[in-house]
Amino acid sequence: MKRITAAASALAAGSLTLAGCSTSTPADTDLDAAIAEAADVTTCVPGEHTLSVVGGSQATDAMAVATAALQEKYPELTIEAEPAATSGYAELTQQVVADIAVGKRPDVIMSGLGQLGFWVEEYDAAPIDPSALADTYQDQFLAAGTVDGEVYLAPAQISAPVLLVNQDALDAAGAGQAEDIVDYASWIAAAQKVTEATGAPSVSIASVGLADWYSQAFVQASGGTFVAQDGTAGFDDATGIEALNIWPTMAEQGLELGVLNVQEAIAPFASGEAAFVVATTSMIATLQGMVGEAFALTAVDLPGANGTEGDLPAGGNGWIVLSDDSCEAAYASEYIGLLLGTEAVLKASGTEYSYIPVDSAAAEQLLATEGLSQAVTYAWTYDKALTPWGGFDGTMTAQVNDAINTMAQELQLGAAAEDAVPAAAAAIDAIVGGN
Structure with missing residues (x-):
């Protein structure tokens, strides 16, 4: 377990290079x-x-x-x-x-x-x-x-954002095949069976580090708009709230581990403790090397609320x-x-x-x-269309990401999406000069 945890830490450190820019522009820059x-x-x-x-x-x-x-x-x-x-x-x-x-x-x-x-x-x-x-x-x-x-x-x-699955854990719990996870309902049903079999949470979705990317992925996979055409938040509608409700839904049912950081969220999956982790395709090769033949690591499209109805962010x-x-x-x-x-x-x-x-x-x-x-093979054959990551005012990236991180942490802890999502959207709009 110690070896896997150390390797997961190194892997996650690499994944965090995907996170949004937190730089500011020096006053004397031309x-x-x-x-x-x-x-x-x-x-x-x-x-x-x-x-x-x-x-x-x-x-x-x-x-x-x-x-x-x-x-x-x-x-x-x-x-x-x-x-x-x-x-x-x-x-x-x-x-x-x-x-x-x-x-x-x-x-x-x-x-x-x-x-x-x-x-x-x-x-x-x-x-x-x-x-x-x-x-x-x-x-x-x-x-x-x-x-x-x-x-x-x-x-x-x-x-691309991806759902990684421990197929052996699903087999042991009679939870079906990873490839049959196509929407939130099928994902939750499989997670419930694994959790019932193990007596422990089976899903890991970090809310810090890549929260903006994961949030955009959930919204767009569900057919929603993350950034409106006028540059303000586009996810504070019924579709966005339903998409981001995946965190509190998992929390309420005792299915999600509640681990905040990407680094710590990967380790339970790599060790076999969790059966599902939301991740990035760029992690797969390293994770596969860590897992080896310990279990069947399977990658499937990140599901949306009612199926994959939109393109994911790159x-x-x-x-x-x-x-x-x-x-x-x-x-x-x-x-x-x-x-x-x-x-x-x-x-x-x-x-x-x-x-x-x-x-x-x-x-x-x-x-x-x-x-x-x-x-x-899933990663190297991925040929689906991908959208730009983000889209808010580029000069306000750090502030916008802070607002999204706060929302994701609240949702992961069980806050009602009907409250947390509009609050985050209002904060972002104030940052980028919207409402």
């Missing part, structure tokens, strides 16, 4: 720096330019592939592309903001999908040219990097162009194309990870791996 339109690269002199790239540690291998390929094409181009020591998106954002504040504006940055609005609204990120991406890039994922119809982020390491990261030099913007575009090519995607979504491959050729190679489990 927000008015003009983003350059990419030049015709044939008019540029490589030896006169330096391409600066900032990515998280999870991009180390992919960056090495892209850097080597671009350096081979342009030997005289200086490329500064050392991965940061952190894999945390908030820390990475803070580093880039601090660099810009002292005049070191990078050309290409990695961003968590939850921070996209921040970079577009505060730093005037440049649009991405999809034609610069390989033909094998799966462009359905571009929606996750789109703001107001324009692509500003090219998704790289993508994940998690993970992607690449953004911030160049203020037209030639460096052109090299940045080529670099991102290489980052999202087959070889680099194999590194980014390889056997140590279970990110959804954004390159179809890479996906084919990964799926040819012998002995793949159902859960890892």
Whole structure:
């Protein structure tokens, strides 16, 4: 148990890199720096330019592939592309903001999908040219990097919310098959049988760390709107309340463990104590390694209240162009194309990870791996449409996420959704300048 708990802690620390940005903008930051339109690269002199790239540690291998390929094409181009020591998106954002504040504006940055609005609204990120991406890039994922119809982020390491199930626990309790869990009613019925058999709660849904992402997933899976078109909260209607009522419903019936943090919520599932955990597909490969053959780890679509009636929000990261030099913007575009090519995607979504491959050729190679489990196969074959994560005012991400975290914790503790959900929506609207 000690080994699994320690491994779960490390895994969860990685999952928290999906959390919303908590940075603020330094007062002396130059927000008015003009983003350059990419030049015709044939008019540029490589030896006169330096391409600066900032990515998280999870991009180390992919960056090495892209850097080597671009350096081979342009030997005289200086490329500064050392991965940061952190894999945390908030820390990475803070580093880039601090660099810009002292005049070191990078050309290409990695961003968590939850921070996209921040970079577009505060730093005037440049649009991405999809034609610069390989033909094998799966462009359905571009929606996750789109703001107001324009692509500003090219998704790289993508994940989706998922329900992970211990099928052995269901078998022992006569609770049916994981694949038959398609809505809240079937999920609750299966959880009730497991809890009756074990005498303990069987579901783990963290309310801290990824609460904004999970909440958006529950609402959208139930056919609801998380962010209204005017940028205010869209989940304070009957559909949103029903969707988010999953927490107090589970609590009232003694089915949910009540563990707040993502780190602590994963461990009971990995150890076999809980039969269900809401998670991210990017965790699956590591969890599978932890579980081994102890039980049949099974992944199924995260259910909504009455089935999966809407697209889920994308998690993970992607690449953004911030160049203020037209030639460096052109090299940045080529670099991102290489980052999202087959070889680099194999590194980014390889056997140590279970990110959804954004390159179809890479996906084919990964799926040819012998002995793949159902859960890892689920992650690598995920091809459903995904929406952007969040959508509220990017400059208010931290404050909005605090309001959602508070709501999720209250719901997990059994607060009535009819009260907690409208209260959270009103708080968010006040933050973003709505009602």
